[in-house]
Structure formats: C-alpha cells, structure tokens
Amino acid sequence: MLLVIQYIYVLRPVWAVLAALLAGAGLIAVAGVNPVDAYGALFGGAFLDYYGLASTLAKMSPILLAGLAVIVPLRVGLLNIGAEGQIYMGGLFSSMAALLLPEMSPLLQVPLCVLAGALGGGLWGLIPGYLKAYRGINEVIITILLNFIAINLVSYVAGGPMMQEGAPYPYSQEIREGLWLPYIMPQTDAHLGVVAGIALCLAAWFVFRFTTVGFGLGMIGKNPAAATYSGIRVRRNVVAVMFVAGAIGGLAGTFEVLGLKHRLYHLFSPGYGFDGIVVAFLAQLSPLMAPIAAFFLSGLKVGGLIMQRAVGLESTVVEAIQGLVIIFVAASLAFRFDRGNWRRLLERRRLLDAGLAEGFANNSGGKS
Amino acid sequence: MTAQGLRLEKITKTFGDFKALDGIDLTVPQGTVHAILGENGAGKTTLMNILYGLYQPDGGRIMLDGTPQKIGSPRRAMDLGIGMIHQHLMLVETLTVVENVVLGLPGQGMRLSLDEHARKLSALADSFGFDIDPHQAVWKLPMGMRQRVEILKVLYRDARIIILDEPTSVLAPNEVDAFLEGLRRLRAAGKTIIFISHKLDEVAAVADRVTVLRRGAVSANLPVAGTPPAEMARMMVGRDVVLTTLEKSPMTSDAVLVSVRDLKARDNRGTEALKGVSFDIHAGEILGVAGVDGNGQAELAEALTGLRPVEAGTVKLAGEDITAAGVYERRHRLGISFVPEDRHGTGLVLDLPVYQNAMIRDFREEPFSSGGLLKTAGAKAVTEDWVRRYDVRLQSVDQAIRFLSGGNQQKLIFAREVECRPRLLVIMQPCKGLDVGAIEAVHRTVLAERERGTAILYISTELEHILSVCDRVAVMCAGRITGIIAPEEATPDRVGALLGGLAEAEVA
Numbered sequence: 001m002l003l004v005i006q007y008i009y010v011l012r013p014v015w016a017v018l019a020a021l022l023a024g025a026g027l028i029a030v031a032g033v034n035p036v037d038a039y040g041a042l043f044g045g046a047f048l049d050y051y052g053l054a055s056t057l058a059k060m061s062p063i064l065l066a067g068l069a070v071i072v073p074l075r076v077g078l079l080n081i082g083a084e085g086q087i088y089m090g091g092l093f094s095s096m097a098a099l100l101l102p103e104m105s106p107l108l109q110v111p112l113c114v115l116a117g118a119l120g121g122g123l124w125g126l127i128p129g130y131l132k133a134y135r136g137i138n139e140v141i142i143t144i145l146l147n148f149i150a151i152n153l154v155s156y157v158a159g160g161p162m163m164q165e166g167a168p169y170p171y172s173q174e175i176r177e178g179l180w181l182p183y184i185m186p187q188t189d190a191h192l193g194v195v196a197g198i199a200l201c202l203a204a205w206f207v208f209r210f211t212t213v214g215f216g217l218g219m220i221g222k223n224p225a226a227a228t229y230s231g232i233r234v235r236r237n238v239v240a241v242m243f244v245a246g247a248i249g250g251l252a253g254t255f256e257v258l259g260l261k262h263r264l265y266h267l268f269s270p271g272y273g274f275d276g277i278v279v280a281f282l283a284q285l286s287p288l289m290a291p292i293a294a295f296f297l298s299g300l301k302v303g304g305l306i307m308q309r310a311v312g313l314e315s316t317v318v319e320a321i322q323g324l325v326i327i328f329v330a331a332s333l334a335f336r337f338d339r340g341n342w343r344r345l346l347e348r349r350r351l352l353d354a355g356l357a358e359g360f361a362n363n364s365g366g367k368s
Numbered sequence: 369m370t371a372q373g374l375r376l377e378k379i380t381k382t383f384g385d386f387k388a389l390d391g392i393d394l395t396v397p398q399g400t401v402h403a404i405l406g407e408n409g410a411g412k413t414t415l416m417n418i419l420y421g422l423y424q425p426d427g428g429r430i431m432l433d434g435t436p437q438k439i440g441s442p443r444r445a446m447d448l449g450i451g452m453i454h455q456h457l458m459l460v461e462t463l464t465v466v467e468n469v470v471l472g473l474p475g476q477g478m479r480l481s482l483d484e485h486a487r488k489l490s491a492l493a494d495s496f497g498f499d500i501d502p503h504q505a506v507w508k509l510p511m512g513m514r515q516r517v518e519i520l521k522v523l524y525r526d527a528r529i530i531i532l533d534e535p536t537s538v539l540a541p542n543e544v545d546a547f548l549e550g551l552r553r554l555r556a557a558g559k560t561i562i563f564i565s566h567k568l569d570e571v572a573a574v575a576d577r578v579t580v581l582r583r584g585a586v587s588a589n590l591p592v593a594g595t596p597p598a599e600m601a602r603m604m605v606g607r608d609v610v611l612t613t614l615e616k617s618p619m620t621s622d623a624v625l626v627s628v629r630d631l632k633a634r635d636n637r638g639t640e641a642l643k644g645v646s647f648d649i650h651a652g653e654i655l656g657v658a659g660v661d662g663n664g665q666a667e668l669a670e671a672l673t674g675l676r677p678v679e680a681g682t683v684k685l686a687g688e689d690i691t692a693a694g695v696y697e698r699r700h701r702l703g704i705s706f707v708p709e710d711r712h713g714t715g716l717v718l719d720l721p722v723y724q725n726a727m728i729r730d731f732r733e734e735p736f737s738s739g740g741l742l743k744t745a746g747a748k749a750v751t752e753d754w755v756r757r758y759d760v761r762l763q764s765v766d767q768a769i770r771f772l773s774g775g776n777q778q779k780l781i782f783a784r785e786v787e788c789r790p791r792l793l794v795i796m797q798p799c800k801g802l803d804v805g806a807i808e809a810v811h812r813t814v815l816a817e818r819e820r821g822t823a824i825l826y827i828s829t830e831l832e833h834i835l836s837v838c839d840r841v842a843v844m845c846a847g848r849i850t851g852i853i854a855p856e857e858a859t860p861d862r863v864g865a866l867l868g869g870l871a872e873a874e875v876a
Contacts, residue, residue, distance in 0.1 A: 210741055210742055211740050211741055211742060212731055212732050212737045212740050212741070212742060213740065215724070215727075215731055215742055216731070216732075219717055219720075219728070222717045222719050222720065223713070223716075223717040223718070223719075225710075225713050225714045226713075226714055226715065226716065226717050226728060228675060228695065229675065229695070229706070229708060229714050229715065229728075230695075230699070230728045230729055230731070231694075231695040231696030231697075231698075231699045231700065231729075232696075233694075233696070343384060
C-alpha cells in the first residue's frame with residue numbers, strides 16, 4: 001500500500017496536469033464550447049494525426065533541448081534562465097557558419113555549423129558562469145539580461161548585415177538544401193533535432209547516474225562546501241557546466257535554423273527557452289523524464305492551435321490552459337512525501353477497520 | 369498527588385519503524401534543576417521537542433501542575449510557560465539584544481517602544497544577575513552572552529519551565545562556570561530547569577535529579593547527590609567507559625613527518641587569523657591543539673588541508689614542500705585526511721545515501737569507480753564492511769545519511785578518512801555533540817591510526833579529551849601557539865596561562 005502511495009506521489013506532475021486540464025475544461029465550457037470536443041481536437045490533433053504528430057515533434061526539438069539546458073545546470077545548483085538567449089546565439093552562429101563560410105562538402109560543413117551553434121550558445125553560458133564563479137554575481141540576473149542582448153543582436157544581424165536583399169521582413173538568405181537536417185517523417189517538418197535532443201538527454205542521464213564527473217557535479221549542487229572538501233574545483237566546474245548548458249541551448253537554436261527555418265529570422269524563437277524551464281520542472285530535473293515532458297508540452301502547444309481552429313475557441317483560452325498546467329505542476333511539486341505520516345495514517349485506518357469489523361461482529365451477534 | 373510542576377506519563381513517539389521514545393515517565397517538581405542524560409540517539413531531544421510542541425507524541429500525556437495539557441505548537445508551550453533554548457542559538461545577529469527579545473512577542477499592537485522594553489529587560493536581567501546591555505548588537509557578543517540573551521528571551525515571556533538543549537556545547541570553557549551559576553540563580557527564583565547534556569561533571573555540579581535515557585527508555589532516575597559520575601556514565605551506555613586513561617604504547621618513531629613553519633592565513637572576514645604558526649608532528653604522534661574556540665584553530669586545519677589559501681610560511685610533508693598543493697592533490701597524492709568540525713555543512717552531503725557519503729573522499733578511485741565510471745556495487749560492499757567494523761548503526765547503506773545520529777555519522781566520516789591510509793590526519797572537534805560511547809570509539813580509532821604511524825593533528829576545545837589522547841599539546845591563543853607541552857605537565861594553572869596568551873619560551 002505504501003509503495004502504491006509512493007508511486008502516486010512520484011507521478012504528481014501527471015495528476016497536476018490532469019487537474020489543470022479539468023480546470024481548463026471549466027474555462028472552455030464558460031467560453032461556450034463542449035470541453036470533450038475541444039480536448040478531443042487538442043489531443044487527437046497533436047498526438048494521433050500524422051501531420052499533427054510531426055508538428056509536435058518539430059516543436060519538441062527546441063523545447064526539449066532548452067529543457068535540458070535548464071536541467072543540467074540546475075542539478076549543479078545553477079538556475080539558467082538564459083536558454084532563450086542561448087538559442088538565439090546558437091541560431092546566429094550556425095547560420096553564419098552556413099552562409100558565410102566558403103561552400104564545402106555538407107559532410108564537413110553540417111558538423112561545422114552544429115559546432116559553431118553550440119559554441120555560440122556555450123559562450124553565452126560561459127559569461128554568467130564566469131561571473132558567478134569568480135565574481136559572485138547572481139547567474140539568474142545575468143542570464144535574463146543576456147537574453148535581451150542576444151535577441152536584439154539577432155534582430156540586428158537578420159535585419160542588417162545578413163538581411164536578404166529585398167526581403168519584406170528581417171531574415172537572411174536561405175541556407176542551401178545540402179546543409180538542412182534530414183527529416184524523420186516524410187513530407188513533414190519533423191527533423192532530426194528531436195532525435196539529437198533525446199540522445200543528449202540519455203547522455204546527460206548516464207553522466208549524472210554512472211560517472212564520477214556526474215557524481216562530483218551532483219555534490220556541488222547538493223553541498224558545495226562538501227564538494228570543495230572532497231577536492232572538487234567548484235569554480236571551474238561551475239564555469240564548465242554553464243558552458244555546456246549554453247551549448248545545449250545553442251544546439252536548440254542551431255537545429256531550429258538548420259532543421260526547420262532554413263534562414264536566420266529575427267525573433268525566430270517564441271520563448272522556447274522559457275518553455276525549457278517548464279520542461280525542467282515537469283520532469284523534476286530528470287533527463288530521462290525530460291523527453292516525455294517536452295513531448296507533452298509541445299503537443300499542448302500544437303494541439304491548442306488545432307483546437308482553436310476546430311472548435312473556434314479564442315486563443316486566449318488555450319494560453320490560459322497552458323498557464324494552468326504550469327501553475328498546477330509548480331504547486332504539486334511543493335508536496336513532500338513523508339513516509340512516516342502515510343504509514344501512521346494507514347495504521348490508523350487498519351485499526352479503525354479492525355475496530356469496525358469487531359463492532360459489526362458484536363452487532364450481528366446481538367441480533368441473532 | 370497534585371504536585372506543582374511537570375509530569376510526563378508514558379510518552380511514546382515513533383518515526384517510521386524507529387521507536388524514538390518508548391513509554392517515558394518523568395516527574396520534575398517546580399523549582400528544581402533536572403538533567404536529562406543520554407547517548408546520542410537516546411531520545412533526549414525528541415522528548416524535549418514534544419514538550420515544546422514541535423512534535424506530537426503518539427501516546428501518553430503531559431501533566432502541568434496536575435492538569436493534562438495538549439501542547440500543539442511552540443506558541444502553546446510558550447503560553448503554558450514553557451520556554452526552550454536550542455543547542456544552536458536562534459538569534460538574529462544583526463539585531464540588538466532587546467530587538468531579539470521583542471521579536472515575535474505577542475500583543476504588541478502597532479506601536480513598539482523599544483526603550484521601554486529595554487528598561488524592563490534590564491530590570492529582569494539584573495534580578496538574575498545577568499549583566500547585559502540591551503542595546504548591544506548580538507553579533508558583538510561572545511557566545512556565553514548570546515546564550516543569556518536566549519534565556520532572557522524565554523524569561524521575558526514569563527517562562528516557568530526552561531528547557532536547555534546541550535547548553536554548554538557552544539560555550540568556551542571559561543564561560544561554563546558562569547552559566548552554571550546562572551542556572552542556580554534561576555532555580556533560586558523558582559524556575560524549573562530541564563537541561564539535556566552528556567557532560568557528567570556539569571550534571572553533577574548543578575542538577576538536583578537526573579533522568580538517564582537509553583534507546584528511548586528511562587534507564588535510571590536518581591538524585592544527583594550521592595551518585596558518582598562514573599555510575600551515571602555506566603547507566604548511560606550500559607557498561608563501564610574508560611573516561612580519561614587511554615593506554616598508549618610509547619612513540620616508536622622520531623622522524624618528523626609534518627613540518628609547519630611560520631604559517632600565516634586570514635579568516636573569512638579578512639583579518640589575520642594565523643600569525644606565524646610553527647610546529648612539527650612526528651610519524652605516529654598525536655599533536656593536540658587546545659585553545660578557546662576561534663583562536664585560529666579552524667584556519668590552521670583549513671590551511672593544512674588546502675581549503676584555505678596561505679599567505680606566508682611553509683608546510684612540509686616528509687620533507688616535500690606542499691604549501692602550493694591544492695585540495696585534490698593533498699587528499700590523494702599526499703594522503704592528507706580531514707575530519708572537519710562541521711559534519712553537516714562540510715563533512716557530509718545529508719541528502720545522499722550513506723554509501724555515497726562513504727565515497728565522497730575517494731570517489732574517483734578504486735574501489736568506488738574505475739575509468740571514470742562509478743561502481744555502485746563495490747561502493748556498497750566497502751561501506752557495509754566499514755559499517756560493520758566501525759559499528760555504524762543504521763538500517764541500510766541506501767538510507768539518506770541525514771537520518772543517522774551524530775555519533776554514527778561521525779563514525780562513518782572517520783572510517784572514510786582513515787581507511788584510505790593517510791599520512792597526515794587532521795581532526796577538528798571530533799567529539800562535538802557526541803555521547804560518551806561514541807567519544808570512546810572516536811578515540812580508539814585515533815589511537816589505532818597513531819599505531820599505524822600516521823601523523824595526527826587533534827584540534828579540540830575539550831581539554832580532557834586532548835590530554836587523554838595526545839602525545840604533546842600545543843595551546844593556541846589569538847592566532848599563535850603560546851606553548852607546546854607534554855600532557856603530564858598540563859596543570860590547570862599552566863594551561864590556563866597559555867590559553868590566556870601568556871607565551872612560554874620553551875618548545876618541547
């Protein structure tokens with residue numbers, strides 16, 4: 001029984017999501033639509049339809065990678081709010097490598113583009129990492145502010161030096177087809193980025209679970225003084241982790257450009273970096289759970305649009321439901337599991353049952 | 369019997385499978401000093417937390433002046449006139465004495481007249497002979513004074529029953545007597561004092577009655593007068609404990625293993641905490657460092673283990689200058705082990721399971737890992753072996769170490785720092801908060817290391833411990849070593865003079 005309760009507890013983000021959807025059903029009903037129809041459109045469209053599923057997977061690529069870019073440093077005790085900026089820098093560096101380098105074999109240039117994107121994001125993570133480790137400056141503030149710089153830098157480049165001539169809108173030339181990421185579902189937008197994201201999640205899980213490096217990093221997250229005591233160079237590791245996190249964020253932007261957009265657009269990420277924070281909390285910082293969380297969140301976004309079209313809901317309702325999910329999940333994480341409490345509760349119940357059984361026996365005895 | 373005072377009947381408390389308290393009976397008449405004695409994990413603190421409303425008992429009842437009471441919260445306890453002073457003082461250091469006392473005081477309304485409170489507080493303090501300036505900031509006060517602020521805090525709330533959890537553990541040796549005198553004054557004023565301790569001499573000095581707890585049950589309830597301390601110690605652990613005389617073989621080697629010359633370092637606030645410290649430790653020798661807390665001992669330990677940068681001076685290990693070596697190099701290549709003072713903050717990661725805490729020092733090496741990959745099965749096997757040999761009491765090595773008692777946590781730290789066969793072992797306040805049995809285990813481990821030829825630096829404020837295990841004793845005062853003497857020469861007068869900073873010319 002206790003084990004069952006423990007499992008129920010571990011899955012509390014799932015219950016939170018269900019509760020949020022239930023609350024959302026109320027909103028939908030108020031908006032004058034049958035919630036069953038609306039949710040049917042949402043989930044059917046996002047997960048069961050071939051093209052809908054492909055859209056979900058295409059969206060999942062940046063959201064998953066951004067989630068990982070939040071999870072990895074958070075396990076080391078660092079809060080990276082800068083995945084959005086890192087996505088932009090990754091997009092910028094990779095499109096520069098794709099458009100400005102002399103044309104070469106895709107076998108060489110695609111890896112170069114990917115590396116450039118990772119480097120761009122990595123540098124954007126390195127700055128707060130260094131300031132945190134050696135100057136004691138709060139990484140939350142720095143990463144938030146760097147987002148604005150990166151977004152505006154990309155707007156400038158896409159609307160200035162790299163803007164395609166005669167474009168009606170700030171975007172660069174198209175990247176040649178040879179450098180595009182392969183698609184994983186024919187005739188759709190679903191590209192290889194999501195596969196790379198899942199692979200990186202598995203890698204992160206392996207590192208934290210099975211390696212000495214991961215053990216040391218986890219120790220920094222749980223008790224930096226003990227980590228120093230054990231001979232870990234905490235400052236150096238903080239910088240390294242922020243670089244890696246930034247690089248993962250950079251990859252999100254890289255794959256978005258190489259896999260989906262094929263150009264550097266200004267404002268090309270609608271806040272995927274912040275969705276990454278939601279993914280990190282939904283997955284409770286587990287790299288293994290991150291793909292599931294990202295898949296769900298992407299589906300909610302794609303399905304929301306489909307629902308809007310199918311049953312004519314206002315887009316604000318869809319956004320409100322997404323907000324509800326986030327609030328409910330955050331609230332659910334505040335519950336702490338107290339084994340002793342539950343054990344006592346169950347014990348009391350058992351005693352009550354025993355007492356009642358006895359009482360029934362006496363009653364029936366009295367009647368006969 | 370309608371006795372004035374406190375009466376606990378059949379108090380029971382379980383945490384999960386663990387029965388922390390099993391039918392505790394306790395009677396404390398008003399106006400007496402009652403000591404609760406027991407090993408770590410005996411249930412002393414749990415019992416007091418129940419009395420103060422922090423925990424609810426699973427069974428039994430609490431009687432106050434003959435009326436049963438339910439104490440649902442500390443606020444309720446306060447209303448009933450029960451005040452508690454925790455082992456770690458709960459004061460806001462940046463506020464003044466009177467501000468700390470008034471903080472959270474009920475019934476203040478919108479207006480707060482600090483001056484009036486200060487006047488009342490002064491009068492109260494005077495009536496108990498506590499000399500204290502109510503407008504002084506708490507951070508400027510020595511520990512003994514801060515504790516008085518805590519006591520004033522509960523007195524100001526009209527507490528009749530005052531619970532003190534390990535009150536002398538934060539005090540310097542010279543503050544203890546004044547503290548005990550304070551307790552006598554409170555008793556004279558009709559207050560009931562319940563204090564938790566495992567220091568037998570304090571119990572003997574001030575308590576009227578003593579209740580000895582062992583494994584969650586009362587093992588004895590005696591008047592203090594006429595009970596020899598050795599008897600109390602025996603009842604506490606259930607066997608005789610060697611308190612002072614530890615048998616030691618004579619030192620076998622006269623080779624200097626560790627040589628420190630003119631070491632200087634700063635503390636966290638940037639003031640010079642080590643002002644040129646020099647000493648040698650031979651192989652197989654225990655050098656004790658005595659001194660009142662905060663005279664540079666912590667900085668010395670950190671400078672030796674690489675945790676604190678050194679400003680000047682040299683540290684040599686077996687002739688090699690290691691002053692510039694980092695923590696990792698010192699711990700692994702050079703073989704320096706460290707048992708830190710702060711078990712929870714530095715020595716352990718409380719959220720991690722026991723077996724992972726066992727690998728904190730050497731997780732990059734066999735048998736804990738190989739080729740950068742952790743070997744969980746190996747680590748667990750090693751930990752289980754240590755747990756057996758060092759008598760660490762636990763449910764499983766997968767348990768978070770948070771749930772082990774202080775003594776068992778310390779045994780695990782010792783196993784970890786000693787089993788790697790160090791050349792230099794630095795130990796800082798190893799017996800802080802431990803009971804007699806655990807202290808004995810710690811000292812046995814230290815002496816076994818000495819037999820192996822390890823150089824040991826044993827830093828402590830407990831002079832008796834130092835005198836019973838060390839080969840030589842260095843006394844520190846204000847960042848300097850004021851003298852190095854043999855334990856036989858350590859008369860109270862002489863040590864007192866060294867502690868007070870009267871340096872001697874001779875160095876042993």
